[in-house]
Amino acid sequence: MELKQETQTYEMPHLLTYYECDETGHPSMSMLLSMISMASDEHSMALGMGIEKVQATGGTWVVSGYEGQLAEQQPVFGETIILGTRAVAYNRFFAVREFWITDKEHNIEYARIKAIFVFMNLKTRRMESIPAALIEPFRSPIVKRIPRLKRPQKLNENAPIVEKDYRVRYFDLDANHHVNNARYFDWLLDPLGRNFLKTHRLKKFNLQYLQEVRDGEKIDSKVNKLIENQKITCHQISSDNQIDAIAEIEWY
Amino acid sequence: MELKQETQTYEMPHLLTYYECDETGHPSMSMLLSMISMASDEHSMALGMGIEKVQATGGTWVVSGYEGQLAEQQPVFGETIILGTRAVAYNRFFAVREFWITDKEHNIEYARIKAIFVFMNLKTRRMESIPAALIEPFRSPIVKRIPRLKRPQKLNENAPIVEKDYRVRYFDLDANHHVNNARYFDWLLDPLGRNFLKTHRLKKFNLQYLQEVRDGEKIDSKVNKLIENQKITCHQISSDNQIDAIAEIEWY
Incomplete structure (x- = not known):
C-alpha cells in the first residue's frame, strides 16, 4: 500500500x-x-x-x-x-x-x-x-465547476426489449446496511445472456445511479434486444416503476 | 504463501x-x-x-x-x-x-x-x-475407509416451511463454466430473512451436495419456519423437483 x-x-x-x-x-x-x-x-x-x-x-x-x-x-x-x-x-x-x-x-x-x-x-x-x-x-483542488460525466444513452422504449427481474437478496447488502452499488452491474448485464456475455468484452461504460435499491425489492432490468454486430447496449434497472440506474456500454 | x-x-x-x-x-x-x-x-x-x-x-x-x-x-x-x-x-x-x-x-x-x-x-x-x-x-495417507461426514438432518416436510425461489444468474458461473458451489449458501440462507441473519451467528454446518445446479435454472430454497429460540435450521434447495443440496445449521 x-x-x-x-x-x-x-x-x-x-x-x-x-x-x-x-x-x-x-x-x-x-x-x-x-x-x-x-x-x-x-x-x-x-x-x-x-x-x-x-x-x-x-x-x-x-x-x-x-x-x-x-x-x-x-x-x-x-x-x-x-x-x-x-x-x-x-x-x-x-x-x-x-x-x-x-x-x-x-x-x-x-x-x-x-x-x-x-x-x-x-x-x-x-x-x-x-x-x-x-x-x-x-489535498485535491477545490474548483467551481465539476465536469459532468457523459450521460448514458437512454433505452429505446419503442424498440424490442429483453427484460428480466431479480429480487434483492440479503447478501446483496454490505456492512453499510445498504445494497452494495457494485451489484447493480450484475442486474444490468445478466439479461444480455450467456452467449453474448461469454463472447464479448466490455470496452467503455457510463453508469448513472438515480435511486437507491432497497432490501427485498424486485428489480426490473431492461436492455434493447440485440441486433447483429451491435457495439453499444443501453440498460435500465427499475423498482416500483422508478428508475434506479441507467447505463450505456460499448463492447469490443 | x-x-x-x-x-x-x-x-x-x-x-x-x-x-x-x-x-x-x-x-x-x-x-x-x-x-x-x-x-x-x-x-x-x-x-x-x-x-x-x-x-x-x-x-x-x-x-x-x-x-x-x-x-x-x-x-x-x-x-x-x-x-x-x-x-x-x-x-x-x-x-x-x-x-x-x-x-x-x-x-x-x-x-x-x-x-x-x-x-x-x-x-x-x-x-x-x-x-x-x-x-x-x-503426500496424504491412502486409507481403506474414509469416514463420512455427518449427514444433514432433513427438512421436516410436515412442519410449516418458508420457501423462496431464485434464478441462477450468469455471474453465478465461474471460470470452470459451472455454477460456483459456494453460491449455494446464498440461496440456502436467504429465506431466513434479514431479521434472523443480522442477529444470528453460525456455529456449525453440514452441507451435502446432491446435484449440480445449472445456468438459468430456477432454485427453490426451503427452510422450516422458525420457532422462538431455535438453534438448528434445516435447509434444502432443489430445481426441477430434484434436490440439489441439503444443509443443517446450528446457530449461536
Missing part, C-alpha cells in the same frame, strides 16, 4: 481471486467496481478517515456515477494487480475520483475509471454539502 | 475485503467457502497441479460435502486472515481435506472445516477414480 501525498495518489496490490472472476476468467464488472471501491476506502483510511469517522458526521459517501474504459487485455485470476486511485477535484457538493487498474509492473493499464461522489445524510438519505474535514486531507 | 511438505499443510494470508463481508461486517458463508476453495487451488498449484494439468486428465475435483464449525468471534473486513489447508487422507474415490481460518498471528481459530472431494469426468459429469498423479503429490 503506497500513499503519495504530493500527488494525492494511493495504490495497493490485490491478488485477483477465482471468485472475483466470471466464466471468462476475467473480473466481472461488479467485482471490478467492488475492488476500486475498496481502494478508495483504503485511501481514506490511510489518511485517518475510516468509516467511523465519516459516519460520525451523520453522512456517508455515495457514488452518483461511473465512466470508464477497459483495455481489450484483462487480468486473469491468480494475477496480482495494482488498484490505484486519486482525488481529482471537488466543490461544495461533488468530488471527482479517478481509478486505474494495472498489472503488477504498471506496464499494462487494464482499466481507467472516473467516479463522481456526493455526500448523503444517513437519516434523510438526501445529498448535503461535503464536510471540509473529510475532503481537505485528500 | 507457505507450503510445508512434511505435514502436507499450506497456508496463505488473505486481506478480507469489504465485499466479502455481509451486513454484519463478517464474511458471508458463500465468501468463506470461496476463500477456502481458493486456498486448496493455491495448494494444488504450489505442487505443480494447476487447473490445466487437472483438466488434462479429462476430469475435475468436485466437493461432495462440507462440515464445519465457526468461532463466535469472526474476522472483520480490513483484517488480514490466514487461510490454511491440508490433505488428510484419500482412497480410490474420496479425498478428505481440512481447512482452517485464523487471525494473522494464529492466535484465534475463526473456522475449521472438513471437505470431501470426489473426481468428476468432465464429459459424462460422473464420478470416477482419482488419478494417482493428482493425489500423490499431496
